[in-house]
Every structure is written in structure tokens, then in C-alpha cells.
Amino acid sequence: MKRLAISVGDLNGVGFEIILKAHDRIKQFCDPIYCINYTMAHQAAMLLDTQIPNDFHMMKVSGEFTIQPGHVSAESGRYSFDSFVTAIDLAVSKVVDGIVTLPIHKEAWKLAGVDYVGHTDALRDILKADAIMMLGCDKLYVALYTEHIPLREVIEHIRSEPLYDFLIRLHHSLKRSPIAVLGINPHAGDHGVLGDEERFIEEAIQKANETIGETVFEGPIVPDVAFTPRSREYFKTVVAMYHDQGLAPLKALYFDEGINVSLGLPILRTSVDHGTAFDIAYEKKASILSYMNAVQFHSRDDNTK
């Protein structure tokens, strides 16, 4: 059974409620170590009118503050970052096999002087490796070739060399096949009439398949056709050229069950794909579906290498 370090996220949000609610169930799939100290765990449990289970293994994260459900605060931001770093340390030193992160609040990180826009950004810097961001669920995963950049900059990134590198890195950390590589223009350019960057995509796909020695990647696939029911029967993994191209259809289809996976790093990290949900914090309304999927991803040998 895999050992997983679990960072608790922003304690003013829904993270710890999800952790407690799902604890008994995730024990079936993994051996969890929660990155939090007893005082904070106890305080959060009290707010939820419950207790910390006996078999709730914790890795101490120093610090103490008063939880304020739904509030953005520097203390909570700092604590969520420390919990995350503790989880990374456990994974780097091989005490655990991977990490699962609960949502942090960007503004709270900023208030705490943490200079990252999110988990993935921090992972890249701390581990000095270029993570690939993949979102979705077993029915459909979307890997993002470009991520959080303005749309106007996307087109400059559509070149065969860097895309080829991306595809090879993706293949090295992901077992799935076939993988659809989307075009960039409407109708994938319609033979060059609606844009011609598809030639770079075609080149990258061909070269990547040659390097690998089999046809793992297919495309460029027409972007608005790739997510239709018929296409999804065949392609359960998609490389999107930019953020909304992949995530708008993905979230339309599988909003509640989605997870966020960081691939291509020395450690495997999964995360829920929702935020801190401050509006329902400590109200016992949070869904554990995404979290369950994030945990189970680690135990599925058919996904990653």
C-alpha cells in the first residue's frame, strides 16, 4: 500500500473537513500521513463537532493560530505553505511515495509573503524541474502544453521543438495511450485556410512517435470535435495547446470529480481541482469526490510510470 503525505491546505477553508470526512475510506487505498500538528488538527476537528481518529498519523508542522472559517489570513496562508513544504520533504526523502494537496488560497500566500502563485509553480521552483499540469479524471485527462499565460502569447509557443520536448516528457511520466494532441486553430486550420500553425504540431507528433517507436500521439485533432462523446470513446487523454481549450470542455463534463496532477517531477503530486470554498467552510457541505480521486490516482499503476 502506498504511503502518501497529505498537506492540509488553507485551514480557513474546506480542506480539513474533507480530510476528516474521507479518512476511513482512503485508508483502503493508502497509508496517509497528514502534515499538521495536533493543536491545529484538534482545533479544526472541534469546529466540525468531531474528533481526530486514533489512527490519524500526523507529521508535525509548527505554528498555531485561531482558525477563522472563510477568512483570508497571513497565518493561515503561512501554515498551508509549511504543510505543503513538509509534504514535499517527506516525498523527496522517500518517507512517502507521493503527495496529495488540499487547496491553498493565493491571496493568503501573498499576505504571508509566499512568492508563488500556486502549488505547481512552487513545485517547479523547489524541485528545480519542469512540471506538466494534467487535470481531469480517469474518463478524461487533459495535459496543458501552455498554462497560465495571456491568450495572445499562446501562439508564439506553438513550435515543433518545444512541443516535441513536452510530448516526450509527458510520455515518460504517463502510461496512457492513445493521446490526442489538439490543433490550435478552428477546424485545426482547415488545411491552412484558418491558420497554419498546425504544421508545427504535426511535426512534433510525428517526431515524438518516431522517438518512442510507436503511435502514442495522434493529431492535430480538431479542437471542438475532440471532446464529443464519440471522440471520448477513443481518446481518454488529450494534450491541449492552451488553458481554456482543454479546461472549458473538461469542467463542462466532469466538474466535481476532477483532480490536478503534476507530472514529470521527481515526486508524484495530485491535488483536488477545486478551491478553498471559503463560502461553505466548516459547514459540512464539501464534496470529497475530487479528493478521493486524487488519493486513488496514486494507487493506479496504469496511469503513471
Place this chain on the structure above:
Amino acid sequence: MKRLAISVGDLNGVGFEIILKAHDRIKQFCDPIYCINYTMAHQAAMLLDTQIPNDFHMMKVSGEFTIQPGHVSAESGRYSFDSFVTAIDLAVSKVVDGIVTLPIHKEAWKLAGVDYVGHTDALRDILKADAIMMLGCDKLYVALYTEHIPLREVIEHIRSEPLYDFLIRLHHSLKRSPIAVLGINPHAGDHGVLGDEERFIEEAIQKANETIGETVFEGPIVPDVAFTPRSREYFKTVVAMYHDQGLAPLKALYFDEGINVSLGLPILRTSVDHGTAFDIAYEKKASILSYMNAVQFHSRDDNTK
């Protein structure tokens, strides 16, 4: 009951099969006039082992050729264009209240020397008016601000004046409200960090609502959040800034039932949102769902003005 002119599309494809299959049902919603001559209708019916119903009203379209299921041909392209033009004429002269078009084949039009890339393009030129392309079904309609242009050109079109014009024109032909207007950048720019064109969108929305005198348009909405189940409960009409932003999620959700509506023209035209399906032409496999919705759109008074 509305009178509708129905153009038969490419007779080498699935159009006429759909027409015959749905005839009895659409009579409940409209009074159809099919733009085809008896010889061609008879030939198509023979290929489908069936007969032309007695109450099958036709408007003669000259021409005769041998139907070749699944083939791209100049004759079939020409005939489909002539059928379409006949339908337009009937609408312009007020013999009918609107038109429904079955799919044509772009290559066949090209072979026939018809110099349009599709129905909408032809409508704009023939009627000398700027059509708005809207796709979807009653659960979700997506109006496209930009359509068939390369992605790299999209960003130049995101300016408040032309977007304002578009929103006003849309409001003048469409009754629906509220309408979500999407942002252009990931997370709708995230307060300018991921692109700043959202300020133009915001300006256009504000000005349009002022002109109208009520809040019809809302946004800029985060593009990958606009299509989630919760968002769809509220927004059943969306303005997308570009082709794949709106159509990828739409087709992921409602592929088979989608229709294509041309708004803002002197005549109302709806169409099935699928192609000629040459691979299953005359095999009695074609779905009539999209066609039924295209016909029924005309009889729904809550949609258009």
C-alpha cells in the same frame, strides 16, 4: 403554424433521409415546403426503399443527376446550392416565415463553382447583412463573436466598440436573458495578471446594458467556469469570443442535439449542426434529433424577436 422552406442539402449525403424520416413529426410544428423537384425526390426515396408522402409539398428546383451516396460531386454541389437559394427566395418574398437547411458539402460547392465556404457566408452576401452565428440547443446556446479566423487574429478583435455593436445586434434578434459574455484570457485575466483585454469586454458589456436599459449581459465570465453544471443552471446563453472557446464545451455536452442559427438577418434560418455524413448516407442510420430541434426553434416564441 409557421411555414418553413427546407433546403435539402447535398443529396449524396444524409439530408434527404432525415427529411423523409422526420416529415410526419415536423408537421406538428410547421408547414414545410421542401426545395427539390419531384424527379430528384423520387430518386432519393427509391434509394431509401420508401415513397414520397402525399402531403409532401415541394418547391421545384431545376436539375437532374444520378445520386451517388457518399460521393463529392459538382452536380450534387450545384443542386444543394440551388435548393438553398430557392429557400432564401421563398423567405425573402414572405411565402414562408423562415428556412431550415440540411448540410451541404463544402468541396462539392467548390467543384460546382459556388464561391462560398458555407451557408452563413452565403447568407451574408446574398442578404447583404451581417449574420450572427449561434449554436446549441435550448439548454445552452453559444453565440460566436468571432468565427472562422485563425486564433492568432482573435485577440485583435477584442475591442469594446465592435463587441458593443455585436451585443446590441444580438439583443435585437434574441429574447434570451441573462447572457454570459466570456473573458478571453485564462481566469478572465485574473485582474490583469494573465492578459488585460478583459477591460474592453467589461466596457462593452456595461455600455450595452446601459443602452438596453437592463442587465442582459454579464461578464467577463471566466471561460472554463462558464460551462460547469452550476453555471449552466444560471446561464443558458453564452457569447464566446472565439470558435473553440464556445464550441468545444458545447459539443462536449450536447453534440447530437445541437443546431446552428443565423441571427440578425432579415430572415430567420436554422440548420442541423452536423455534416453530410457521407459515410452513412442512405444507410438509414442518421439521427433526426438535430433536425427536429432546428425545425422547432422557429415555433418557439421565447427565443427570437
